Structure formats: C-alpha cells, structure tokens
Amino acid sequence: EVQLVQSGGEVKKPGESLIISCEGSGYSFTSYWIGWVRQMPGKGLEWMGIIYPGDSDTRYSPSFQGQVTISADKSISTAYLQWSSLKASDTAMYYCARQRPRGYQPDYWGQGTLVTVSS
Amino acid sequence: QSALTQPASVSGSPGQSITISCTGNRSDIGDYNYVSWYQHHPGKAPEVLIYEVSHRPSGISNRFSGSKSGNTASLTISGLQAEDEADYYCSSYTNTYAPLVFGGGTKLSVL
Numbered sequence: 001e002v003q004l005v006q007s008g009g010e011v012k013k014p015g016e017s018l019i020i021s022c023e024g025s026g027y028s029f030t031s032y033w034i035g036w037v038r039q040m041p042g043k044g045l046e047w048m049g050i051i052y053p054g055d056s057d058t059r060y061s062p063s064f065q066g067q068v069t070i071s072a073d074k075s076i077s078t079a080y081l082q083w084s085s086l087k088a089s090d091t092a093m094y095y096c097a098r099q100r101p102r103g104y105q106p107d108y109w110g111q112g113t114l115v116t117v118s119s
Numbered sequence: 120q121s122a123l124t125q126p127a128s129v130s131g132s133p134g135q136s137i138t139i140s141c142t143g144n145r146s147d148i149g150d151y152n153y154v155s156w157y158q159h160h161p162g163k164a165p166e167v168l169i170y171e172v173s174h175r176p177s178g179i180s181n182r183f184s185g186s187k188s189g190n191t192a193s194l195t196i197s198g199l200q201a202e203d204e205a206d207y208y209c210s211s212y213t214n215t216y217a218p219l220v221f222g223g224g225t226k227l228s229v230l
Contacts, residue, residue, distance in 0.1 A: 035219065044122070044224035045157075045165070045208050047217065061217045100170060103153025103212040104219045107176070109164040 002026040004034075004096050004110035011116045012086050019082045020113045022096030029077035030054035033099035035106060036070060036081045040092040050099060051079060086117045123147065123209055123222035130228040136197040139225045141209035142190060147220060149190040153212035156185055156194045159224075160205045168207075169194060196227070204229045 007021040022034065035050040049060035053072040060070070069082040079096055094113050097106035124142040131137040141148070141156075148154055156169040167176050169185035172192060184195045192211070196203055209222040 037221075044206075045159075045210075045221045047210075047219045047221055050218070059218065095164065097165075099219075103151065103171065105153055105155040105167075105170055105210060105212070106157075106165075106219075107167055107170065109166075111164050 002098065002108045004098060004108055006094075006096060006110040006113045009114040009116070011118070013119055014086055014088055014117055016086050016117075017082070017084050018086055018115065019080050020094060020115065022079045022081075022110050024077045024079070024098065027098070030074050032101070033104060034072065034079040035097050035099050035104070036068075036079075037095045037097060037106070038064075038092045039095070039112075040089075045095075048081070048094075050104065053077075053079065086115075088117050088119075090115060091117045123211060123220055125207075125209060125222040125225045127223070128226045128228065130230055131196075131199045132230050133199050133201065135199050136195060137199060137227065139194045139196075139207055139209075139227070141192045141194070141211075141222045143192075143211055143213075143220070144190050146215050147190075147211040147213035148187065148192050150214070151212045152187070154185070154187060154192040155210045156183075156192075157208045157210070158203075158205050159208060165208065199229050201229050203227060 036048040038046045048064045053074045072079040096110040098108045157165040159165040173185045
C-alpha cells in the first residue's frame, strides 16, 4: 500500500527556519516525482514544486522559487520542504503528493502538515 | 501563475447530477490529456477522483466521471449524496512555467 506520512504540525516565529518531511512507503521511492502543495487558510491548492528522488532533479513554481527549498534523502525514502526564514504569510497547510509517471498528476497524498508562523 | 478557472460554488439536491467545469488554455488542458480531479474534505488529504481526463482510480465510485472539450475539462457527479459535500479541484499538466497547475477550487453544497 502506497503511503506518504508527513511530519507533525509546527508553530514557529517569523524569521525562524523550518524543515518538514514526507516519508514514502509501499513503492519505489526513487522512481516517482514527489511534489509539495500549499493551502493557505480559506484558500485553494497551490503547486509549489517537485523533486525526483532518483537523481534529485528539482523544479519550482515561479511563485515559490527562492522562497523554499525542496530536497530528498533516498536512503530513507523521505522528501523535505525547507524554509530559511519564515514569514507570517507562510502559515498554511502543506501537503506532499506522489506524482503519476505521466503528466505530473498527484495520485497519492500525505495527510498534511500545518505550519503556523506567529510572533 | 494563473490557476485554471473553476466556478467558486455549485449546489444540488440529493439524487441530482451536477457538473463542475475547469477552463484552461492550449498550453494545458487544450493540448494535453493530463487532467485530474480531487475531492477535498477540510482537514483531510485530497483524494483523486479522476486522472487523465476520464479514468477513475480503483475504489472510486462510478458516480464520478470526467470529460474534456477543447480547453475545458468537466467533472460530473451523479446521484448526489450528502457525503459529496466538499471542495473539488482540477489540475492539469502545463508546458509553460511549471509542469502542474491547479484550479481555484469549487465548493459543492448538497442541499
């Protein structure tokens, strides 16, 4: 059974750094792209970027380029989303999702990680 | 980054059918059959209902169906049930600035 398990919710202050994780199981982690999706409070889904754990090829939405870093450790089947300096506007639910081999369409989703940034 | 265009809300009565549209352009929906639909209940992970325009994953009810015409994809839900009340999103491959774009989401109310 394919599963994506995300790390727990975080409460941080503006300016702090943060890494959240997404562990995949039940499939070949290195053979599928993993993407990250943001949902701000009361808003829709926004695609942030993707990584191919097999070779760490990474692509970002222009809206998120330079704002976050996506990485993966294939030895432990885990993808990461990282911020170096959080802002209040980063408060959101973040989902990881495995992408289908064709068309980059998400097929399996993690349960979400709620990030709250507040002074 | 422009999202695909969905109606903000739709509603229907139990047993009825509704259709949600998702409009893009030639660089996404128009030229590619990589359109997916998701059901999202608040606080839960989104669930894939349809992929590649009209394919249902195993376990998804045949009350959900997808289609595409030109630059617009559609999700039809037949035999509406109370538990169908949720947010629905479309997504498409795009050959522009990023490989994936989402619609803005549609809130379905079952009256």
